[in-house]
Amino acid sequence: MQNEKVIIADKLTKRFGDFAAVDEISFEVNRGEIFGFLGANGAGKTTAMRMLCGLSIPTSGTAKVAGFDVYKQTEKIKKNIGYMSQKFSLYEDLTVKENIRFYAGIYGMRDAEIREKTEHALKHLHLEGEADKLVGSLPLGWKQKLAFSVAIFHEPDIVFLDEPTGGVDPVTRREFWKMIYQAAATGITVFVTTHYMDEAEYCNRVSIMVDGRIDALGTPGELKRQFNASTMDEVFVKLARKARRTDA
């Protein structure tokens, strides 16, 4: 089970005209793994992630996500992944319960199943009392945790988290990572981008993108040894300094 590959990318490339946003990246992710996908702004992380989610068709290379081809089987990929973006992704004018029901609904889950699982999820989040409150009235940390629960509510094979902890306080961030570990323990693969290097240390394996390529890939320990650094922060800075591309 540990060695079952749920994401296989081989020379995956996306060009916009002459510009290679993602330049022949190859990597594999195992089931149940927490895979950190790091890189400076503009390194091509978002574009790579969009291809893996079936939102964007690659220019060349191959990739399989949850066993499905990113060119031809995007619909099947979408059914088997969850997604949570850096932008807060719940509706503030809907209640906690309505948000859960809506997202479960667009994944085609049955009403009975939704009802049962909603109770379970709310209990898990200690939000039973807030089920009928508008999401807009919840503190940011709770919203973020709720958004994560919603993203894995339909029990996807893989959940893609795009900078999920942006703007959240350190205590909530730690709780959030606890939830990530719990999800991974149930067999959900977690594919996460982040700018917090302490979070990179929590990942099983980490890849670092520079200028559209993956320049480093391995466990945090391996990377630190390879780059002769004491923290992931140092590893990242050493790599990012080489970058020619910036946001501007």
Add this chain to the structure above:
Amino acid sequence: MKQFRSFVKKEFYHILRDRRTMFILLGMPIVQIIIFGFALTNEVKNSRIAIFDNSKDAATTAIIQELEASRYFDIKKNIYSYQDVETAFKGGDVKLAIVFPQRFDHDLKHFNKAQVQLVADASDPNVANTLTNYATAIIRDYQDRILDNRQLPYTIHTEMRMLYNPQLKGAYSMVPGVMAMVLMLVCTMMTAITIVKEKELGTMEIMLVSPMQPIKIIIAKAVPYLALSIVNIASILLLSVFVLEVPVNGSLVLLIFESILFTLTCLAFGLLISSATSSQQTAMFISLTGMFLPTVMLSGFMFPIENMPLPLQILSRVVPATWYYSIVKSVMIKGTGLEAVWKETLVLAGMMVFLLALSIKKFKIRLA
């Protein structure tokens, strides 16, 4: 289907929770009907006029009485010098002055010819025109009556009949115009805004990653606004029949069918705007300039298309509201059936299909 239901339900939550917007959407047609039906009317009623009667004889008295008796005029004052005519106009409340020269009746009876001068305040040319026409008609009426006693060798008597709207009520052209405007506003602007809002929130991204197909997202977004529009169509029609007394002369079913067709065209346009913009302000601005202004200015509702210069006439043909306005006028006021409006209907349907195809294509391109 389950996906679709969840989505539509969510859309209704959005609309129902945002009380203020909902109030505006449902209240707007009512307010507009009332404003356009009662306040913004081209009709002339009880216009204040001044009389400068230098003759004061049987004929002038009879004419003045007729003017006073008509509901168009209200004799504000009698004036006694030409200077006062000017003063009366500058005062602003007098719109028309009628000047009878000396010995009016005498001239009329002995020379068969008398003159009367109508002086109008033409700072508003339309009103001036209407007022002088009404006054001329009343004076001619009087003339016709005294003619009965004499024999003239040749006379042409014009008899006018105003078909479909015998009382020349402004509401007859306002109601179709307001319908076009309201449906346009609700559908185009609200659809554009609601989709762009999801883009701003980042929820659109989640939606696109979900297994729900883009086409279903688009339709589910449009359904609640279609429902709202049907409520609006109903309230406009009820108000126009029972309050403004503008009847629905043609088939109600046809009218509703055409309205839904127009609504769909507007929805498609809103979708197109939403896929081309990324902020709510831009979406609103484009909807207003791209749809609202042409609807008001070019559809023939405010200004007759025949009087426009050729380029504007051509432009007006591209505005969906032009066709809808013409359809509603025919069906609702003239009472014609589909055989009279099939051309307009086809044009509208063509526009709808074109806009919808374009917006779905654009929506998909954004995904690739």
